[in-house]
Amino acid sequence: MLNPVTLRPFQPDDLPLVERLWQLYRHDLSEFRGMLPDDTGQFAPGRLPTYLDDPDSSGYLFHQDTRPVGFAFVSGLAIQPLHISEFFVVRAVRRSGVGRFAARELFARHTGAWEVAFQEENPGAARFWRRVAAEVCPTGYREERRAVPDKPHLPPDTWLLLTTSARPISPR
Numbered sequence: 001m002l003n004p005v006t007l008r009p010f011q012p013d014d015l016p017l018v019e020r021l022w023q024l025y026r027h028d029l030s031e032f033r034g035m036l037p038d039d040t041g042q043f044a045p046g047r048l049p050t051y052l053d054d055p056d057s058s059g060y061l062f063h064q065d066t067r068p069v070g071f072a073f074v075s076g077l078a079i080q081p082l083h084i085s086e087f088f089v090v091r092a093v094r095r096s097g098v099g100r101f102a103a104r105e106l107f108a109r110h111t112g113a114w115e116v117a118f119q120e121e122n123p124g125a126a127r128f129w130r131r132v133a134a135e136v137c138p139t140g141y142r143e144e145r146r147a148v149p150d151k152p153h154l155p156p157d158t159w160l161l162l163t164t165s166a167r168p169i170s171p172r
Contacts, residue, residue, distance in 0.1 A: 003064050005101050007109075010059035010071075015052070018059065021071050022048050025088035032121045051075070051085060058110075062089065062102045069093045070102060074110055081113040081161070094124070100132060107136045107164040114164060117146070117157040129160055137162040 010018060026035060026043035037043050051057045051073045058077060062070035070089040076082040084106065089099040107114065116133065118125040133141045141162035148154045 005069070005098050006063045007060045007072075007102055007105050008063070010052070010061060014061060017061070017068055018052075018071060019045070019048070021068060021088060021090075022046075024090060025071075025086065028088070028091075032119050047085070057085065060102075060106065062098060064093060064098060069098055072102060072106055074106055076115075077110070081115045082110050083114070084116045099128060100135075103128075103132045104136055107132075111164050114160075114162050116160045116162075118160075119155070120158050121155060126158065133160045133162050136164050 022045065023043055026046065029035060030043070035043060051059060054075065056078045057073055057075040060072050060074070061068055062072070068090075070087075070093075072087045073085040074082055075085045084103070087099070087103065089102070093099075116129055118129050120126055141160050144159045144161065145156040146159055147156050
């Protein structure tokens with residue numbers, strides 16, 4: 001990681017920025033989920049509006065210096081398990097430690113039982129989440145395959161089930 005990364009909760013003024021980053025995120029997922037943009041060239045907002053209004057969720061922006069480089073939504077704040085509902089890092093900083101730092105920071109800020117889903121068809125995400133899970137939960141984690149609700153045409157997601165406790169976060 002070249003420059004320090006910060007995470008901060010979304011603010012109401014962040015909505016236009018989050019919507020733009022969401023387009024990049026949905027574009028990346030289109031490779032694995034077969035999504036296409038609409039007639040205006042934009043991807044559907046999907047679950048984004050529900051996260052923004054849900055008291056059981058929290059959104060975070062990742063910044064490197066002053067530049068936005070990603071976001072995450074954490075849900076299950078009221079009743080665990082916690083979920084990484086969405087997680088995105090812009091391509092220019094992938095494999096630089098930004099995502100790893102951000103994920104570890106989220107696990108440290110919200111300790112307890114977690115469930116993290118990803119698609120095996122996305123090999124980068126599969127490697128990333130298994131590595132992070134092993135780091136934040138050295139006693140081990142479990143994996144499950146679960147069908148995607150209301151989408152029988154998609155392959156099942158892989159879910160990592162782990163429990164985290166508070167510990168200091170190192171930049172690497």
